[in-house]
Amino acid sequence: MLKVGLLGAGRIAGVHAVAISGHSGSRLQAVSDINADAAARLAAAHGAEARATEAILADPQIDAVLIATSTDTHSDLIERATAAGKAVLCEKPVDLSLERARACMARVAPTGKPVMIGFNRRFDPNFAGLKAALTAGEIGKAELLSITSFDPAPPPVAYVKVSGGLFRDMMIHDFDMANFIMGDLPVTVSAVGSSIVDPAIGAAGDVDTAVVTLTYADGRIAVIKNSRRAVYGYDQRVEILGSEGLLQAQNMLETTVVKSTKAGVTGAKPMHFFLERYMTAYRTEWAAFVAAVTEGADLPVTLADGVAALAMAEAATRSAKTGAPVALAGLLA
């Protein structure tokens, strides 16, 4: 039984708490948050204790911590938790600063403790199914990957200002998805972006619509499209062309009800946002972490994966400014 401390008691922490409690091999022991009330409520709902982060990290009974705090605390908490001997599952991104994230990785390495980054989409049954079919050779050799990833509505500008920007905050999921599907890092990253959805986002120095093109050493190409606003819901699609076919992972819909009238044939919208769409993925992600930690299996997503996605976000941020492609190697060396 893996005894778990949960750092953070916000919305996403609540999702993880359910996954931890619902897994027969793990138990939520303690919750901490800078908002003590939130920590107390979440702990109570799961028969756990609200404690200080420090106390959780110092408790030898705690085997693992799940870090679901604000991004600027991630690197620090990963370092402290691994130094304290805990296995770690940390929400993405590792950090907004690539340099800081790389330093974190360097400090964690000697501890030998497992650190997994919460790229939950790898565990979505649809994307995982696509990857499995690709790996099984069902469409031959991969050639051209497309990722469509649109949020239903833009976040408040206040959030945008501290988010690190679309590439680090939103597209980082898609960079990791590209790495997951392609099984390799790209050589170059080219980005274009604009703030056509909301000029206030542009005024805040960020973009809300972007296309990134990735090239690979063997000639493969990937393209990622992001928009902060798709009014019809959370649009999350992946498709990959190979030498013997095409694989697509399409949207999950709210229901299967279809209505045909004079106005046309209307089906349900995509599931609205990430909590609905990736509910299963969060549970599967946690199960994979528990399996890796307790059975010594390989981590399905590593701290290095988190750093790689962050480097791609950094490259895209630079490319979107200059228009020129950015070589990834220079950011990871």
Add this chain to the structure above:
Amino acid sequence: MLKVGLLGAGRIAGVHAVAISGHSGSRLQAVSDINADAAARLAAAHGAEARATEAILADPQIDAVLIATSTDTHSDLIERATAAGKAVLCEKPVDLSLERARACMARVAPTGKPVMIGFNRRFDPNFAGLKAALTAGEIGKAELLSITSFDPAPPPVAYVKVSGGLFRDMMIHDFDMANFIMGDLPVTVSAVGSSIVDPAIGAAGDVDTAVVTLTYADGRIAVIKNSRRAVYGYDQRVEILGSEGLLQAQNMLETTVVKSTKAGVTGAKPMHFFLERYMTAYRTEWAAFVAAVTEGADLPVTLADGVAALAMAEAATRSAKTGAPVALAGLLA
């Protein structure tokens, strides 16, 4: 907090136990089964006690029982539980004997205790969504209903022999679905059936493939198709034509992955069987029962609904033998 006794510890009882435990307004207190080991295991998994059925019914702390035992015990347990002052959620069908079911209904009435029958499909978000759209007038006035309901594989012949036959055992769900969607009982029931899937089912006196046509007083028509075998999975579709359009509830698929190759464009199969397809429905069903019992809301499915569906199964069984339509009124009078 509704304190619940679970009668039965088989597969479907396990599904209900998860729903009971997972609901914040109910708690599983006790489990009984003729197989004491099974009861003990299921009780342990949910922090409940394994007890004798008699003890559960006699316990004034128990507010409600969920009956998930074999069909031949349903009527008796419904009567005993309501006599003991319990609210009841009983798995379908009420009984294999229409006469016995009607007697049960007569005996329960004076107790005033709520008895709900577990027609879980009413709580499937797709069918419920179709019903809601129909009720909202989105396709005008209903005219022609079609229900397709195919199991992935036929049950063992030994099961068929004691099942009461396809109409009482399998199509009873679809009779209730017709009643749910149409909001009224049919006037006549006409059935044809054959044992083309497995002649051994025919030798056992049953059919494995059947079509039933229902007519309504106002001219509406419904048709139900059943097969014991659809090798591609659990095929569960409803469609209704109205004066201003068509509503369809289509199958839920295992994933959204689509593969295009020289061989065609291939998507995932329907979810394999009822546990996968109706997982959400079982949880919603339980929540509806808890709400009805604790908040005095109307039961969404009543004992009378269970008896009506059984009468339709009886009518279909007779019609399949003679070929002639059977008037439902004669069976309910």
Add this chain to the structure above:
Amino acid sequence: MLKVGLLGAGRIAGVHAVAISGHSGSRLQAVSDINADAAARLAAAHGAEARATEAILADPQIDAVLIATSTDTHSDLIERATAAGKAVLCEKPVDLSLERARACMARVAPTGKPVMIGFNRRFDPNFAGLKAALTAGEIGKAELLSITSFDPAPPPVAYVKVSGGLFRDMMIHDFDMANFIMGDLPVTVSAVGSSIVDPAIGAAGDVDTAVVTLTYADGRIAVIKNSRRAVYGYDQRVEILGSEGLLQAQNMLETTVVKSTKAGVTGAKPMHFFLERYMTAYRTEWAAFVAAVTEGADLPVTLADGVAALAMAEAATRSAKTGAPVALAGLLA
């Protein structure tokens, strides 16, 4: 080069004229119609001559006639044309009277001339594709056939009164489709019908909504659904369950455009009516007729097929009145 006389110059005759002219192996020589203007216009548009029916039949240069006149003239014209040595393609139905149609068949037989009935749907690439896949064994042995066939809007009541009724006028296409797919005639025909779309149709002695169930000697079952009104368009679907799978031929849509908005995901409606949906089928039908006549190939649809479908319509008409199944054999003996 097959030289063709076209009897009739109405809407469907115009469709056939295009097919005849567009085929490299046939030439439209002459057109007749009780409306001389219509005949003249259609003839002119195709570089043909407007003539009297009698003159066409008497002309030894004419190899074949296509009969697209009103139904009550079909039997007579088939007899006269074959007696005159012409090959015949006649629009469905053969006749409204089963007795008359059977007499026609008896009179035609001695002439040895080919008579094909225009069940154009057999030549629809979707239904033909379904049939080919079934014949190729792709879903094993057929078990349960479903045909959905809804018109976009009911015809005028004046038409209904002379149409012979829904079963002979509309469902006759679906009876032939069942015969085409199943490759055998049913043993019994059971029908229910109502005039829920338009009570005036009921007052005229007809139904506008109907379900027919067919049983086969080997245990197979078929069900046909008809409605005179599907406001979203011409709904033409076939599906068949077999021992190893399901085949469906779905609707053809007006375009492939899909719109996702807050209101849902909306695609195009089915093609509106038979001219759009079956345009290709009419051309393929004609090509098959030309091939049969000029190359001595087997007729893909025979006069006997036309009589069989008519007998099923007769059986359904009777069953809808009494409620009891009608044995087909008695009508074909």
Add this chain to the structure above:
Amino acid sequence: MLKVGLLGAGRIAGVHAVAISGHSGSRLQAVSDINADAAARLAAAHGAEARATEAILADPQIDAVLIATSTDTHSDLIERATAAGKAVLCEKPVDLSLERARACMARVAPTGKPVMIGFNRRFDPNFAGLKAALTAGEIGKAELLSITSFDPAPPPVAYVKVSGGLFRDMMIHDFDMANFIMGDLPVTVSAVGSSIVDPAIGAAGDVDTAVVTLTYADGRIAVIKNSRRAVYGYDQRVEILGSEGLLQAQNMLETTVVKSTKAGVTGAKPMHFFLERYMTAYRTEWAAFVAAVTEGADLPVTLADGVAALAMAEAATRSAKTGAPVALAGLLA
């Protein structure tokens, strides 16, 4: 009646000949080709005359010419035909040389004769439907356009060598589609490409897989994906995200037959190649040309459109070599 001379008698000329003959307002008078036999055959099949190109251009009876010869002759023939007073519909591209095409446009202008470029895809009912919905404001303001355009199989390397390269030969259609949908030219063009499908294509100095990103003055973005090989057929999709929704034009399929078996749910492939997919588009294109020429309507695609698409191809060719974005203005000034 528009009297038409057809220059060229190859495959695509044959498609146009059918459209010309099938239009009630045009007549195919003459056909020329460097292969005299081909010209004779095509002319004979349409009741036209085989003549020399010179003779066709000199014939005052000829109102219009359709140029379907090899690309290197296009500019010259456009100039000669307009000088001779003919209206022109010319197959894409205008030329492989942007400079030559611009010179052609300059020479044609003073003649005042209509010159339409055969970007047939604008007339596809699906893409035209998408454009109409966009123009009607059904998804608000356009933001992000995606075009997927894959051929079923790569052409012979010999063809690749003289094709002008993927961007001028294949993607030029997609550049025009972007211009059609967006209603404006992009500011910058960025391209990446590789020869992952066939290294021999790379050895010939071309790419077979490419992604191009376009930026617009108002912040809109477009991305075009091309591959020379999609083994499942001709993959032609367009989707555009707007402020109030998403519009997609999906593939047209060979049939609507769907097969569900243990192996999954399999539908038909996309129509195999351009002749099947764009058959309707070629007819509509011709009708639009006839309407423009005979009724003085605006040309739906102009010579300037042809030059703009060629400039984008030139820009993409340069960008794919350097990796840097290329400003379009410099190529059109």
